[in-house]
Amino acid sequence: xxxxCTLTEEALSDxxxxxxxxxxxxxxxxxxxxxxxxxxxVEQVGAMVRGLQSLAPVEEPPHLTANILRxxxxxxxxxxxFQRWLGWLxxxxxxxxxxxxxxxxxxLAIVLHVAGPNLRHxxxxxxxxxxxxxxxxxxxxxxxxxxxxxxxDLRVVYEIQSRFASQPQPQRSPAPQQPSTPATGEPPGxxxxxxxxxxxxxxxxxxxxxxxxx
Amino acid sequence: xxPDAQLVExxxxxxxxxxxxLVRRHARRVYNLCYRFTGNSAAAExxxxxxxxxxxxxxxxxxxxxxxxxxxxARLSRNLLIDHYRRMRRDRLTDSLDDAMPHVExxxxxxxxxxxxxxxxxxxxxxxxxxxxxxxxLREAVILRDLQGLEYNEIQxxxxxxxxxxxxxxxxxxxxxxxxxxxxxxxxx
Numbered sequence: 001x002x003x004x005c006t007l008t009e010e011a012l013s014d015x016x017x018x019x020x021x022x023x024x025x026x027x028x029x030x031x032x033x034x035x036x037x038x039x040x041x042v043e044q045v046g047a048m049v050r051g052l053q054s055l056a057p058v059e060e061p062p063h064l065t066a067n068i069l070r071x072x073x074x075x076x077x078x079x080x081x082f083q084r085w086l087g088w089l090x091x092x093x094x095x096x097x098x099x100x101x102x103x104x105x106x107x108l109a110i111v112l113h114v115a116g117p118n119l120r121h122x123x124x125x126x127x128x129x130x131x132x133x134x135x136x137x138x139x140x141x142x143x144x145x146x147x148x149x150x151x152x153d154l155r156v157v158y159e160i161q162s163r164f165a166s167q168p169q170p171q172r173s174p175a176p177q178q179p180s181t182p183a184t185g186e187p188p189g190x191x192x193x194x195x196x197x198x199x200x201x202x203x204x205x206x207x208x209x210x211x212x213x214x
Numbered sequence: 215x216x217p218d219a220q221l222v223e224x225x226x227x228x229x230x231x232x233x234x235x236l237v238r239r240h241a242r243r244v245y246n247l248c249y250r251f252t253g254n255s256a257a258a259e260x261x262x263x264x265x266x267x268x269x270x271x272x273x274x275x276x277x278x279x280x281x282x283x284x285x286x287x288a289r290l291s292r293n294l295l296i297d298h299y300r301r302m303r304r305d306r307l308t309d310s311l312d313d314a315m316p317h318v319e320x321x322x323x324x325x326x327x328x329x330x331x332x333x334x335x336x337x338x339x340x341x342x343x344x345x346x347x348x349x350x351x352l353r354e355a356v357i358l359r360d361l362q363g364l365e366y367n368e369i370q371x372x373x374x375x376x377x378x379x380x381x382x383x384x385x386x387x388x389x390x391x392x393x394x395x396x397x398x399x400x401x402x403x
Contacts, residue, residue, distance in 0.1 A: 013385040045392040048341075051402030052360035055338055060245035061259055068237050068266040073230050 003031035008038040016046050113139075218283035225273055237266055243284065243362065244291050250357045251295045253346045261298055265291045281371050288362065289372040292354060299350050340400045347394050352387035359384045 008028055014020040015028055032038040125131055216235070224232035244265050249258035268290060276286050345353050358364045358372060369380045395402070 009389065010385070013381065013388055016388075041389070041392070044396060045388050047402045048392045048395060049360055049388060051337060052341060052356070053363070055341065055361065056334060057242055057246045058249055058338070060242050060262070061255070064245060064259055064262060065238055065241045068241065068263055069234055071263060071267060072237075072270045073233060 003027040005031075005035060005038055008032065008035075008041065012042065012045055015042070016049055219278040222273060222276055222278075222283065233270070240284065240287055241266070244287060247288060247291050247357060247362060248295060250342065250345060250361050251350075251354060252298065253342050257298070261291075261294055265294055268294065281368070285364070285368045285371050288358065288364065288368075289374070292358075292372055295354070296350065337400075337402060340395065340398065341391075341402075344391050344394045344398065344400065348387060348390055352383055352390055355380065355383035356387035356391060360388070 008015075008031060011020055011024060011028060015025060020028065028038075028042075032042050126135075218236065218239070221232045221236045221239075225236060241262065245258055245262045248261040248265070249255060252258050252261065265287070269287065272290075276283065280286075345357065348356065354373070355369065358369045359366075364372065366377055366380055366384075369384075370377045373380065375383075
């Protein structure tokens with residue numbers, strides 16, 4: 001079979017991959033044995049292909065898989081079990097977690113205070129559902145009564161204060177008797193209440209007595 | 215090991231761990247294809263991520279009857295790589311052979327001894343520099359055949375070109391790469 005350099009070049013990959021028919025393979029080998037250029041090409045390309053095929057794959061960056069999983073599935077994926085646990089533990093350090101814990105603790109404290117048994121003298125009967133309900137009901141009513149009384153007291157105090165505030169201020173030091181009020185330069189409205197100013201303290205005391213009695 | 219096709223089916227039913235397994239199984243292969251084509255680890259990382267995002271969105275279009283999952287994955291990767299190459303060419307970064315040699319970073323490959331490791335890294339870098347000087351058509355053909363180990367019919371599916379063209383490109387790519395490496399003074403053992 002006639003062979004030439006062009007044919008060697010065209011059939012080189014098939015020759016190197018072992019895909020060339022036996023007859024052509026023999027012809028190419030025979031030609032290369034006499035043609036230095038073809039022999040060199042077969043040797044060089046063959047070595048390079050072996051070099052490429054023996055090359056170990058490069059390692060991908062360690063975070064590549066995790067990034068892909070995070071981009072597709074969301075945050076929890078792409079992390080090892082240990083990392084997921086660490087992630088969960090990390091939540092504890094967050095303010096919202098601390099606020100949540102504080103809220104739950106406060107709610108529990110209020111519920112226990114109102115409906116819970118006396119923790120210093122716990123009895124088996126305290127755990128009976130009927131007793132728990134009765135205690136809770138009593139606690140709620142007592143708390144309501146206390147709150148109502150507190151609000152009522154506040155109202156009394158406020159009313160006393162407002163009555164005092166509506167009275168003119170008593171003069172701390174006896175002012176010199178001024179027969180003519182316009183001379184003091186006070187506004188007319190104020191001067192109209194002047195006659196009562198001396199007895200302000202007495203009236204306040206009367207009001208207080210009235211309210212305490214009430 | 216569970217076949218890829220079954221994993222894909224599980225993924226389509228919304229099975230997260232199946233997708234995780236699929237990504238872990240193929241991430242290195244996709245990354246290598248991207249890295250060998252671009253010669254740049256940062257670009258390869260971005261492109262690999264892009265490939266898997268696209269796979270995630272289009273997994274329903276995979277037909278096991280039309281070829282193995284790695285072939286489908288390589289085809290998808292290759293399309294993104296060509297898009298990337300065209301974008302880069304517009305930016306006049308990889309087009310001309312007269313450009314400065316692309317910077318090829320040292321990569322770590324698992325090898326048994328320090329000497330062998332050094333030699334392997336050196337050869338890897340030199341081959342990478344040679345690949346960067348091939349046209350994209352020849353480069354992708356050589357990468358798919360000799361670095362990814364695909365058969366001719368698989369490459370035909372990936373590149374969507376006739377088998378004769380595949381053979382011709384691989385052959386020309388190999389000869390061209392050997393010539394470039396010869397000019398660089400590289401003699402693979």
